[in-house]
Amino acid sequence: MTQDHGFDTLAIHAGAAADPATGARQVPIYQTTAYAFRDAEHAARLFNLQEVGFIYSRLTNPTVAALQSRIAALEGGAGAVCCSSGHAAQIMALFSLMEPGRNIVASTRLYGGTITQFSHTIRRFGWSARFVDIDDADALRAAIDGDTRAIFCESIGNPGGHVTDISAVAAVADAAGIPLIVDNTLATPYLCRPIEMGATLVVHSLTKYMTGNGTVTGGVVVDSGRFDWSASDKFPSLSAPEPAYHGLKFHETFGALAFTFHGIAIGLRDLGMTMNPQGAHYTLMGIETLALRMERHVANAQMVAEWLQADPRVDGVTYAGLKTSPSNATAQRCYPKGAGALFTFAIKGGYAAAVKLVDALQLFSHVANLGDARSLVIHSASTTHRQLTEDQQRAAGAGPEVVRLSIGIEDPDDLIADLDQALAKATA
Structure with missing residues (x-):
C-alpha cells in the first residue's frame, strides 16, 4: 500500500x-x-x-x-x-x-x-x-x-x-x-x-x-x-x-x-x-468511512448555514462556505472540497438568547465535543472559552451572543426544523 x-x-x-x-x-x-x-x-x-x-x-x-x-x-x-x-x-x-x-x-x-x-x-x-x-x-x-x-x-x-x-x-x-x-x-x-x-x-x-x-x-x-x-x-x-x-x-x-x-x-x-x-x-x-462522512457533513453544513444567514433572528454566520464570507475566496482556493462542518452564528438577544436557544434544541446534542455523526451545539463563552477574557473570547470568535454548531450527517431538513423552533423560543 x-x-x-x-x-x-x-x-x-x-x-x-x-x-x-x-x-x-x-x-x-x-x-x-x-x-x-x-x-x-x-x-x-x-x-x-x-x-x-x-x-x-x-x-x-x-x-x-x-x-x-x-x-x-x-x-x-x-x-x-x-x-x-x-x-x-x-x-x-x-x-x-x-x-x-x-x-x-x-x-x-x-x-x-x-x-x-x-x-x-x-x-x-x-x-x-x-x-x-x-x-x-x-x-x-x-x-x-x-x-x-x-x-x-x-x-x-x-x-x-x-x-x-x-x-x-x-x-x-x-x-x-x-x-x-x-x-x-x-x-x-x-x-x-x-x-x-x-x-x-x-x-x-x-x-x-x-x-x-x-x-x-x-x-x-x-x-x-x-x-x-x-x-x-x-x-x-x-x-x-x-x-x-x-x-x-x-x-x-x-x-x-x-x-x-x-x-x-x-x-x-x-x-x-x-x-x-x-x-x-x-x-x-x-477512518474507513471518513470520506463519505465528510461529504455529508459539508453538504449539511452548507444548507444549514445558508438557512441561518437568511433568518432575521440571526445577526451573522461565520461559515466560510458562504459566498458572503470574507474567507470564502480562501476557502475555495485552499479547501475546494468544502469549508468543514463547524461554524458559529450570532443570535439577536445576546448572551441570554444564546443560552435559551441551546436549552431549547432537541435534535442537537449539547456537549463539549465536535466532529460526531450527530449534530452538536455549545455556547462557547460559558463553557469551552469561559476561562478567557471577553476580549480573548471575541478574538477567538466566541463572543457572548455566539453559538457554535457542529453539523452532523442527519437529514438536513430535520436540523433546520430544530433550529427554527429553538430560535422561536429564544427570541420570543
Missing part, C-alpha cells in the same frame, strides 16, 4: 493487512502490555533503537502502529505518533522542539482549551506563546525572534470555522527556519493536506471527525519528514547527541523519520501519553 493510491483506498487499506497468525482481515486489538523478545541480543537491539519492533505498549503497539501508518498515508507524511488525546498531541509536537526560554507564535483563532494550554500550562515547562492574527504575515514575522521554535495554527479554526491560508503561513515559517505545526482536526486530510501546503507537523484530535462516533479520545502527530533539523542549532533534541541512547543523533540516524522516532523513543517513553489499542481500533474503523 503506497500513498499513490486514492484517498478512499488508503482510508480502508493503509496500515492494515490480514493478520499473519490467524488470517483476521480487520486489524486485531492487541490487548497486551509487553512483547516476548527472541533472545537477549534482540532485546538489546530494540532498546538501542538498532531494530524496529515492539517492546512495551507505552511505546509501541501493533494496533496503534496500524493507525499511525494509515494516518501518515492519508496526510502524506513520513510517519506518525499516536497518543491519548488531541491536547497530548500538541504537547508531543512541541516536546521535541522546545527548551526552557523558547517560544512559539500561535494563531489567535484557536480552540479555547488550546489557548489556555499555550497561555498558562506550557509556562510550567518554561515555554511561552505569542498570539497573533494568523492572516497577518507582517505580524507573524514581527512576533518571531531568536527563541521562536514553531508557528502553530488550525487549518479550520474552532469555534468560528476560520480557514487558514496554510501556504502563506508556511512561507513565513520557512523564511525563519522554523517548523509550522497545523492542527488539522476540523478539516481532516479529506478536506485539507497541510503537508502539501508546506506544514512540517500536523496534529489531530482523533476524538473528532477521524473516529466520527464520539466513542474514544485520541491524538496524533504526523511528521512530514521534510524539515532539516540539523540546519541550525535550534533543535538539539533532534540534531545533537542524545545521552539516553549513547550519543545517538536522531536526525543523523533516522533522517526523514527523526521526529517520529524521537516522539516514540523519548516522548512516549517519558511523558507516557499513550493511546490504548481499543481506542486505536475504533479510530481505524471510523
Whole structure:
C-alpha cells in the first residue's frame, strides 16, 4: 500500500493487512502490555533503537502502529505518533522542539482549551506563546525572534470555522527556519493536506471527525519528514547527541523519520501519553468511512448555514462556505472540497438568547465535543472559552451572543426544523 493510491483506498487499506497468525482481515486489538523478545541480543537491539519492533505498549503497539501508518498515508507524511488525546498531541509536537526560554507564535483563532494550554500550562515547562492574527504575515514575522521554535495554527479554526491560508503561513515559517505545526482536526486530510501546503507537523484530535462516533479520545502527530533539523542549532533534541541512547543523533540516524522516532523513543517513553489499542481500533474503523462522512457533513453544513444567514433572528454566520464570507475566496482556493462542518452564528438577544436557544434544541446534542455523526451545539463563552477574557473570547470568535454548531450527517431538513423552533423560543 503506497500513498499513490486514492484517498478512499488508503482510508480502508493503509496500515492494515490480514493478520499473519490467524488470517483476521480487520486489524486485531492487541490487548497486551509487553512483547516476548527472541533472545537477549534482540532485546538489546530494540532498546538501542538498532531494530524496529515492539517492546512495551507505552511505546509501541501493533494496533496503534496500524493507525499511525494509515494516518501518515492519508496526510502524506513520513510517519506518525499516536497518543491519548488531541491536547497530548500538541504537547508531543512541541516536546521535541522546545527548551526552557523558547517560544512559539500561535494563531489567535484557536480552540479555547488550546489557548489556555499555550497561555498558562506550557509556562510550567518554561515555554511561552505569542498570539497573533494568523492572516497577518507582517505580524507573524514581527512576533518571531531568536527563541521562536514553531508557528502553530488550525487549518479550520474552532469555534468560528476560520480557514487558514496554510501556504502563506508556511512561507513565513520557512523564511525563519522554523517548523509550522497545523492542527488539522476540523478539516481532516479529506478536506485539507497541510503537508502539501508546506506544514512540517500536523496534529489531530482523533476524538473528532477521524473516529466520527464520539466513542474514544485520541491524538496524533504526523511528521512530514521534510524539515532539516540539523540546519541550525535550534533543535538539539533532534540534531545533537542524545545521552539516553549513547550519543545517538536522531536526525543523523533516522533522517526523514527523526521526529517520529524521537516522539516514540523519548516522548512516549517519558511523558507516557499513550493511546490504548481499543481506542486505536475504533479510530481505524471510523477512518474507513471518513470520506463519505465528510461529504455529508459539508453538504449539511452548507444548507444549514445558508438557512441561518437568511433568518432575521440571526445577526451573522461565520461559515466560510458562504459566498458572503470574507474567507470564502480562501476557502475555495485552499479547501475546494468544502469549508468543514463547524461554524458559529450570532443570535439577536445576546448572551441570554444564546443560552435559551441551546436549552431549547432537541435534535442537537449539547456537549463539549465536535466532529460526531450527530449534530452538536455549545455556547462557547460559558463553557469551552469561559476561562478567557471577553476580549480573548471575541478574538477567538466566541463572543457572548455566539453559538457554535457542529453539523452532523442527519437529514438536513430535520436540523433546520430544530433550529427554527429553538430560535422561536429564544427570541420570543
